[in-house]
Amino acid sequence: MTAAGGLSETVADRHPAPRVTPPLPKTALPGPALLLAWYDRHRRVLPWRDGIGPPDPYRVWLSEVMLQQTTVAAVGPRYTRFLARFPDVHALAGADWAEVAAEWAGLGYYARARNLHAGAKALAAQGFPHNVEGLRAIPGIGPYTAAAVAAIAFQEPVVPADGNVERVVARVARVETPLPAAKKRLAELAQGWMAEPAARARPGDFAQALFDLGATLCTPRNPACALCPWRGGCAAQAAGVQTELPRKSAKAARPTRHGTHFLLHDPGGLVLVRRRAEKGLLGGMLEIPGTPWRAEPWGEAEALAHAPVSGLRWRLLAGEARHGFTHFELRMALLSARLTGRPDIPGHAWMDPSVARAAMPSVMHRLLALWDPA
Structure with missing residues (x-):
């Protein structure tokens, strides 16, 4: 008891010592x-x-x-x-x-x-x-x-x-x-x-x-x-x-890129695809034709300049497809149009959607999920 009649209290009681982390040991790995x-x-x-x-x-x-x-x-x-x-x-x-x-x-x-x-x-x-x-x-x-x-x-x-x-x-x-x-x-x-x-x-x-x-x-x-x-x-x-452990350095935020793609289908249900350039990201993979992927969003008029067929009535599908790559986040819009025939378009091919999907990277699967053929 103290002179004032309370429990004895030390400075250590009022200010507990901080938890001491054991020092780093010499490097001795288990057998x-x-x-x-x-x-x-x-x-x-x-x-x-x-x-x-x-x-x-x-x-x-x-x-x-x-x-x-x-x-x-x-x-x-x-x-x-x-x-x-x-x-x-x-x-x-x-x-x-x-x-x-x-x-x-x-x-x-x-x-x-x-x-x-x-x-x-x-x-x-x-x-x-x-x-x-x-x-x-x-x-x-x-x-x-x-x-x-x-x-x-x-x-x-x-x-x-x-x-x-x-x-x-x-x-x-x-x-x-x-x-x-x-x-x-x-x-x-x-x-x-x-x-x-x-x-x-x-x-x-x-x-x-x-x-x-x-x-x-x-x-x-x-x-x-x-x-x-x-x-x-x-x-x-x-x-x-x-x-x-292990500790990791803070990661920098990934930049965002934007693209617009064009889903063109014929009366029989085939879709137009193309193969990406051999070098670069997703090199040689099948894709839905579209614009390059860039930092700024695409305006409608400049995006349509990249359409595989001009002069069509394109319909913007609801929603936005997103995909994360290692170094950037991709956001894509999808425009759809239907042709009465099946023209031969250089550098492109007509494929059954299920066959095309099986040969496409997952980023294209996200795009196709926006498409409702009905």
Whole structure:
């Protein structure tokens, strides 16, 4: 009691000390043997992991390219379908680009398909290199994909660092530097596991174990730390900051671009389409004809100057189609008109809408959703 009859109170009681975050530990990553033992029990069943014989480098390469910027759930059925059409690198190399583009439609990030096709032509001629350096020399194969194929297909002692691996490493090593500045450090730390005999003996399994850990337990939100084989050696979990890592630098707002497209159909229901220029965004893909995409909205008169047929009575369809690309947001208006015949328009073709849709990128699907043929 104080002299005034109240409870004794110290300065510390009135002003509690702030929570002290434990200092960053020396970088000591948990051992790979624990992760490999977990992987042997809990590995995901995926179409590109048949477990029969050594991994096929073509299938590994195809799966890794498809999985970039796309979820496993979306890739699974498309991978199986793609493989049925192009079962090996020679089949893919011998296909026309239009065939490849049609099979890739809907998967997004179409530069991947172009790189895949170009790479297949080189690989069909020379075969698959067995190391990262040789794979990097193939057109369209970047550092990550080269490391993934080298590790999984050829057991090279390398660790491919995708988003899942970066997240796992940022947490177990408690790397506070935000992405993307931390990428080099995270890749170096990941590669450090290859100094351990357990990882070096099974590079492909270790890489895939890291992928699975990040995808199933060490997830971006609400990581399942209680089930993690590395929970005892995770520096972020010990400090209670696992949900805060990896940190990310603030993203700049994406600019907006605008376009107007023209849906022209004939009495039989066929629609007019064209193929985009081979180079550039969505290169070689089918599209509904339209204006270029630019920063300023299109006025009616200037947009109509880009119509595939002039002098028609175009009807503006209700709504606006929107699509997000990596570097910009696209907003599109759709004008519709009907012809009494089916003229031959250079650079264009008439197609059944369902066939055209199947060969078009998803941005065109959003446009077609505005169209009501009735």
